[in-house]
Amino acid sequence: MTRFADKIRDNRERLELKQEQLAELVGVSRRSVIAYETGAAIPRERTMRKLAEALGVTQYYLTHDDCDDPDAGIDEEPFVQAARDAFGKKGADEMAELLQKNQALFAGGTLSESQKDMFFEAISKAYFMNKEHAREKFGRKKGKRSNAEEGSAEDSSAIENADDSGDGSKK
Numbered sequence: 001m002t003r004f005a006d007k008i009r010d011n012r013e014r015l016e017l018k019q020e021q022l023a024e025l026v027g028v029s030r031r032s033v034i035a036y037e038t039g040a041a042i043p044r045e046r047t048m049r050k051l052a053e054a055l056g057v058t059q060y061y062l063t064h065d066d067c068d069d070p071d072a073g074i075d076e077e078p079f080v081q082a083a084r085d086a087f088g089k090k091g092a093d094e095m096a097e098l099l100q101k102n103q104a105l106f107a108g109g110t111l112s113e114s115q116k117d118m119f120f121e122a123i124s125k126a127y128f129m130n131k132e133h134a135r136e137k138f139g140r141k142k143g144k145r146s147n148a149e150e151g152s153a154e155d156s157s158a159i160e161n162a163d164d165s166g167d168g169s170k171k
Contacts, residue, residue, distance in 0.1 A: 003065055005039035011055040011070070012037075025054040045089060060096075075116055076100070079124045087131055095127055 002010070012022050012033075019033045026033075028047060035041035036051070043051060052059040060073030076099045083095035102123055111119070 002068060003039065004042065004062060005037050007057070007062055008033070008051065008055070009037040011057055015055065022051075022054060026050040075113075076120065079120050082124065083127065086128065091131065095124065098123060098127060 012019070017025075019030050019037070023030045023033045026047060027050060028043070032041065032043070032047075036043060042048075048062060049059055052062050055062075057070035058073045058077060060076075061067050061070045064072075073096075076096060079099060080092050080096045084092035087094075099120060102119075
């Protein structure tokens, strides 16, 4: 079991990168890299993705201390990234969990890479279709204002009408 801090340091050293070089690749300061390597800080999600990319490992590997395979989750990453792009962090987390739970379906058996890709694509397609359907059904309707917006519109029209009422206000 390898800690996050050790994984950052070990993989940086494996690539023969200095802390400054890794910092530049990721877009953080050298102090941040030192903090990651000493366990004093954990990067935010976007920085974690950049770290994984710079170190040539998966984000799953970096974020799970019980994982010792730098390629763990490599098959799922494009699908998780697509969900992140479309629905943000929550969508990415949901997609990762969905794919992880469904991998148990082929435990004990072997699937070719193309079969795995087809499976992940089918799961992703179903997820995206359901998210879009939920957006259409439960999302805010175009042209409809929220109660807060309607209230402020009513307030401003009441103020305009009061100004026009001839009660001695400036014109």
